[in-house]
Amino acid sequence: MNVMRMNYIRMKVMLAHLLLWMTAGFCGAAQAQNIDLNRIFSIGRDAVTAVAGVSEQEEQNIGREITGRMLGAAPLVNDAALQSYVNRVGRWVATQSERPSLPWRFAVIDTASINAFAAPGGYVMVTRGLYEILDNEAQLAGVLAHEIAHIVRRHHVTVMQKSAALSAGAQLAQRDNRSALINNMIGSGAEVFARGLDKSAEHEADAMGVILAARAGYNPFGLIDVLHKLAARGAADGSLALLFKTHPAPGDRLDELGAALTPRVGSLPTGRELDIRRVAAGAGSMRAAQPLPAEGARGLASQKNEQQSAPQSQPKGGSAIDPAQLLRGLFGR
Amino acid sequence: MQNVAPKLFSRWLVTALFAIFAAVAVAEPVTVERDSVLRAEPRTDAGVAGNLAKGATGDAVARQGAWVQVKSGTVTGWLYSFNVRFGVAGVGSSGGGGAGSALGRVFGPRQQVNVTATIGIRGLEEEDLKQAHFDGGQMRQLDGFAVSSEQAAAHAGNAGLSASQVEYLGQPAQGTAGGSNP
Numbered sequence: 001m002n003v004m005r006m007n008y009i010r011m012k013v014m015l016a017h018l019l020l021w022m023t024a025g026f027c028g029a030a031q032a033q034n035i036d037l038n039r040i041f042s043i044g045r046d047a048v049t050a051v052a053g054v055s056e057q058e059e060q061n062i063g064r065e066i067t068g069r070m071l072g073a074a075p076l077v078n079d080a081a082l083q084s085y086v087n088r089v090g091r092w093v094a095t096q097s098e099r100p101s102l103p104w105r106f107a108v109i110d111t112a113s114i115n116a117f118a119a120p121g122g123y124v125m126v127t128r129g130l131y132e133i134l135d136n137e138a139q140l141a142g143v144l145a146h147e148i149a150h151i152v153r154r155h156h157v158t159v160m161q162k163s164a165a166l167s168a169g170a171q172l173a174q175r176d177n178r179s180a181l182i183n184n185m186i187g188s189g190a191e192v193f194a195r196g197l198d199k200s201a202e203h204e205a206d207a208m209g210v211i212l213a214a215r216a217g218y219n220p221f222g223l224i225d226v227l228h229k230l231a232a233r234g235a236a237d238g239s240l241a242l243l244f245k246t247h248p249a250p251g252d253r254l255d256e257l258g259a260a261l262t263p264r265v266g267s268l269p270t271g272r273e274l275d276i277r278r279v280a281a282g283a284g285s286m287r288a289a290q291p292l293p294a295e296g297a298r299g300l301a302s303q304k305n306e307q308q309s310a311p312q313s314q315p316k317g318g319s320a321i322d323p324a325q326l327l328r329g330l331f332g333r
Numbered sequence: 334m335q336n337v338a339p340k341l342f343s344r345w346l347v348t349a350l351f352a353i354f355a356a357v358a359v360a361e362p363v364t365v366e367r368d369s370v371l372r373a374e375p376r377t378d379a380g381v382a383g384n385l386a387k388g389a390t391g392d393a394v395a396r397q398g399a400w401v402q403v404k405s406g407t408v409t410g411w412l413y414s415f416n417v418r419f420g421v422a423g424v425g426s427s428g429g430g431g432a433g434s435a436l437g438r439v440f441g442p443r444q445q446v447n448v449t450a451t452i453g454i455r456g457l458e459e460e461d462l463k464q465a466h467f468d469g470g471q472m473r474q475l476d477g478f479a480v481s482s483e484q485a486a487a488h489a490g491n492a493g494l495s496a497s498q499v500e501y502l503g504q505p506a507q508g509t510a511g512g513s514n515p
Binding site: 113245 | 399466471
């Protein structure tokens with residue numbers, strides 16, 4: 001068995017050498033430039049392994065680069081309490097995943113577009129437009145969980161590997177320059193977010209997101225609520241243009257999720273919905289809370305500000321009514 | 334003891350207000366996406382309240398977890414929310430009510446008061462992404478907001494959230510959940 005396999009590999013290597021010799025012979029470049037053909041052969045092999053195996057550190061480097069570029073296009077919403085809050089919710093959900101120890105970062109970025117993004121290595125961004133249509137913390141957790149699932153399953157890395165593999169020629173020149181290879185994977189700017197993923201990757205992230213939110217104690221259906229909101233707004237809504245371009249239609253996602261959920265939906269924990277909370281930026285944050293811009297354009301100041309240390313009511317299944325909260329809900333905040 | 338009466342009154346007032354609010358405002362047009370059995374209660378083992386065929390329309394009058402209560406003609410009952418689409422006559426994303434269909438009632442109470450997005454707004458576009466440049470200052474701010482899993486667990490615990498083992502969909506009931514308990 002092993003002998004046969006060895007022979008097979010040897011034959012493949014010989015064929016590869018033969019091909020290289022023939023190519024060199026046709027173009028006549030080998031002799032002219034005195035290139036070591038064995039070296040070329042190993043370059044080809046290295047390039048393939050390089051693309052196949054992206055280490056966790058490289059994954060984080062890629063994610064950091066892309067996230068930094070995204071923030072160059074749409075900066076953080078200037079609200080430290082909000083950013084701290086989203087990090088607390090996101091990290092809690094990520095802790096329930098198979099990669100709890102990544103250096104997870106969560107952000108609300110300042111654009112009216114409705115969308116959310118995941119970059120390799122633990123970077124998750126939600127747009128202000130999306131954040132503003134969320135009703136409760138379970139919906140936020142559901143959205144973050146979908147993005148966390150992309151990172152856990154390395155969906156974007158796979159897409160970037162594929163596109164880098166297509167330009168294998170470029171990799172030959174990048175054998176000694178790992179960062180050039182990584183740059184080749186990333187492409188220009190943050191365009192990876194405009195490319196989108198396979199439909200199956202989105203459906204997988206939806207199905208995983210529901211469960212990750214459930215594991216974290218939330219109502220598992222927060223993500224479904226958000227998909228309903230997207231479906232109801234429809235493709236004509238300009239703020240959804242990029243999301244509709246890069247994702248399956250929300251109605252299709254609801255169909256897929258419904259089919260996946262049906263056998264299990266009765267046995268999933270009820271979980272909690274929880275009002276959107278705000279926390280004082282402080283513990284764990286390097287910065288003090290910042291005031292919102294005077295024009296209020298960020299639109300987030302009107303939310304209830306709940307101190308972390310405030311005593312919590314103990315709702316059963318998230319359904320108990322807190323008079324103060326409800327009045328705020330009825331009469332605006 | 335003296336504090337109890339106002340508290341009770343405020344609870345009563347809120348409950349009354351909630352009931353009025355629910356009766357008046359909570360109704361959202363829906364289209365049934367596939368033939369569905371309506372249940373009398375939001376439970377799979379509850380009695381059958383009726384049937385709705387694909388394409389039937391009605392109003393969503395309440396919601397609970399995965400369930401939505403739909404009133405269609407003389408029939409009222411509960412079905413899974415993923416079996417309906419919200420919006421008038423529009424099925425799926427092709428219909429929709431635009432930004433006006435806020436789902437602020439069934440999904441409320443938080444209203445979309447802050448949303449500036451409307452049809453035709455220019456948000457983050459492909460070209461912006463292609464031409465984006467790395468912003469180191471923003472990354473440092475982002476790092477500053479990061480929290481540890483312990484901090485996140487404490488925040489979750491404050492709201493009464495606790496982790497539990499739930500298997501991914503499509504997997505057998507035995508396996509690892511990968512979660513950690515606070």
